[in-house]
Amino acid sequence: MAKAKADAVVAAAVELARAAAVEAAGLDQVGDHLGASVEADRVMTHLFACLHPGYIDWQWAVTLVRASRAKQATVTEVVLLPAAGALLAPPWVPWSARVAPGDVGPGMLMPTPDDDPRLQPGYTAGSDPKTALETVEIQAVVRELGLGRQRVLSPEGRDLAAERWLAATGPDTESARQAPAACSSCGYLIRLRGGLGACFGVCANQYSSFDGRVVSVGNGCGAHSDVVDDHREAQLPPPVWDTLTDDQSLFA
Numbered sequence: 694m695a696k697a698k699a700d701a702v703v704a705a706a707v708e709l710a711r712a713a714a715v716e717a718a719g720l721d722q723v724g725d726h727l728g729a730s731v732e733a734d735r736v737m738t739h740l741f742a743c744l745h746p747g748y749i750d751w752q753w754a755v756t757l758v759r760a761s762r763a764k765q766a767t768v769t770e771v772v773l774l775p776a777a778g779a780l781l782a783p784p785w786v787p788w789s790a791r792v793a794p795g796d797v798g799p800g801m802l803m804p805t806p807d808d809d810p811r812l813q814p815g816y817t818a819g820s821d822p823k824t825a826l827e828t829v830e831i832q833a834v835v836r837e838l839g840l841g842r843q844r845v846l847s848p849e850g851r852d853l854a855a856e857r858w859l860a861a862t863g864p865d866t867e868s869a870r871q872a873p874a875a876c877s878s879c880g881y882l883i884r885l886r887g888g889l890g891a892c893f894g895v896c897a898n899q900y901s902s903f904d905g906r907v908v909s910v911g912n913g914c915g916a917h918s919d920v921v922d923d924h925r926e927a928q929l930p931p932p933v934w935d936t937l938t939d940d941q942s943l944f945a
Contacts, residue, residue: 701756704729705739706766710739710755714888718743723753735759736769743773750779794857811850815842851889858893862903864911872913873920880918882910 724742743751757766881898896903900917
C-alpha cells in the first residue's frame with residue numbers, strides 16, 4: 694500500500710485550521726502552529742500549541758480534508774491531545790482497588806462483597822431445628838465454641854492474613870534479626886486461637902513497639918521477657934515515722 698502524500702491545499706490551510714481551534718477553545722488558548730501530519734490522501738492534521746496553564750504540553754489537533762476535485766479544505770475534527778511529556782491525570786483506579794490498609798476510620802463503612810473469597814459461610818446452628826428447646830441448646834453450644842457467625846475466614850482469607858503478618862513481623866525483618874530471642878519464647882506473647890495460633894500471637898508488652906499488634910512467633914524485639922536486669926534498684930530505707938502501718942498519731 695502506497696504511503697499517502699501531503700496535499701498542497703490542505704497543507705496550506707493553516708489559518709482555516711487555526712480558526713477552527715480558536716472557535717473551539719478561544720483566542721487566548723491557541724498558540725503557535727507546530728506542524729502538520731498526513732493521515733490519508735487529502736487528509737492532514739494541523740497542530741497548535743495549547744496555552745491553557747492546566748494543559749501543559751498539550752496540543753490542539755485540527756484535522757482537515759479536501760474532497761476529490763474540490764479546491765478548498767474542510768474541517769472534520771478539532772480535539773485537544775497530549776504531546777510527549779504532557780501533564781496527564783493519573784490512571785483511573787476503581788475505589789475497591791484504591792482502599793489501602795488502615796483507610797477505614799471511625800464512622801466509615803466499607804461493605805464486604807457477598808462473594809468475598811476471604812470469607813466462607815459460618816455455622817449458625819441450622820435453620821430448622823425440631824423444637825424451641827433444641828434451638829436454645831444448640832445455640833448455647835454454638836456460643837460456647839465461638840461459632841454462630843454468618844461468615845468466617847476461608848482458607849484463602851487466612852493465607853492472605855498470614856502473608857501480610859509475616860511480611861510485617863516475620864523472622865526476616867530487621868527487628869527480628871537484632872532481637873535477643875524470638876517471640877515464641879517471650880512471656881508477653883498471647884497466642885491466637887485456631888490454626889493461625891501456631892504461627893502468630895499478640896504482643897502484650899507495653900514497652901515494645903509491637904504492643905497490641907499481631908506478631909509472628911519468629912519475630913522479636915529488644916523487650917523480650919528473657920532479658921532480665923541482674924541489678925535491681927536500691928530499696929528505700931524504712932520511714933522514720935510510719936503512719937501507714939502503725940496505728941499511731943503525733944497527738945496521741
